[in-house]
Amino acid sequence: AQKVTQAQTEISVVEKEDVTLDCVYETRDTTYYLFWYKQPPSGELVFLIRRNSFDEQNEISGRYSWNFQKSTSSFNFTITASQVVDSAVYFCALSEAERGSTLGRLYFGRGTQLTVWP
Amino acid sequence: EPEVTQTPSHQVTQMGQEVILRCVPISNHLYFYWYRQILGQKVEFLVSFYNNEISEKSEIFDDQFSVERPDGSNFTLKIRSTKLEDSAMYFCASSDSPRRYGYTFGSGTRLTVV
Numbered sequence: 001a002q003k004v005t006q007a008q009t010e011i012s013v014v015e016k017e018d019v020t021l022d023c024v025y026e027t028r029d030t031t032y033y034l035f036w037y038k039q040p041p042s043g044e045l046v047f048l049i050r051r052n053s054f055d056e057q058n059e060i061s062g063r064y065s066w067n068f069q070k071s072t073s074s075f076n077f078t079i080t081a082s083q084v085v086d087s088a089v090y091f092c093a094l095s096e097a098e099r100g101s102t103l104g105r106l107y108f109g110r111g112t113q114l115t116v117w118p
Numbered sequence: 119e120p121e122v123t124q125t126p127s128h129q130v131t132q133m134g135q136e137v138i139l140r141c142v143p144i145s146n147h148l149y150f151y152w153y154r155q156i157l158g159q160k161v162e163f164l165v166s167f168y169n170n171e172i173s174e175k176s177e178i179f180d181d182q183f184s185v186e187r188p189d190g191s192n193f194t195l196k197i198r199s200t201k202l203e204d205s206a207m208y209f210c211a212s213s214d215s216p217r218r219y220g221y222t223f224g225s226g227t228r229l230t231v232v
Contacts, residue, residue: 042225043207045226050220091160104149104166106221
């Protein structure tokens, strides 16, 4: 079973529209960490946010905001007033704090390709 | 801002050849990782490394793969006998406290096996 599901494979919007990228995760751990990464066409992975399972406060950073809901195991990412430069693949990822572990291996979702048209 | 540096950015090799992908993690980091991404697919964990030994490896990381920290600054991934299906982007990552601060990824090495 997938630990991280990003059901939206591709999304296209027109500049200035708001867009939400969905992420649903699955874990039995009570302590875990969720991440979003951006992968622009150049290919690198750019860190956007990290959230631990005990902090359900939503976060806003400029045009970006994240909605973490443990009740639905979701960690959705919204871009407000999208811009062409937001075009990229966005990955959601999970790290579990298993007992005795593993130093935080990341499980990635399959990514959502966002295209913002001018 | 400190960076994880990977070299080369692109490597082409013939099937059956050995390749070594190099990474220079951030200097005070102690935890090191390799991930790979086959074109158009998700990023997959290969191996984690701490205190000069492998902490965890995935099912992908078979006997053809090995990692090493030869000199205290470099972190290398070796593929002994490359196959066509090893063609992918390989990312190195490092951290000083993975659960507290997350990971810093390098820009990746695109490996093409022909």
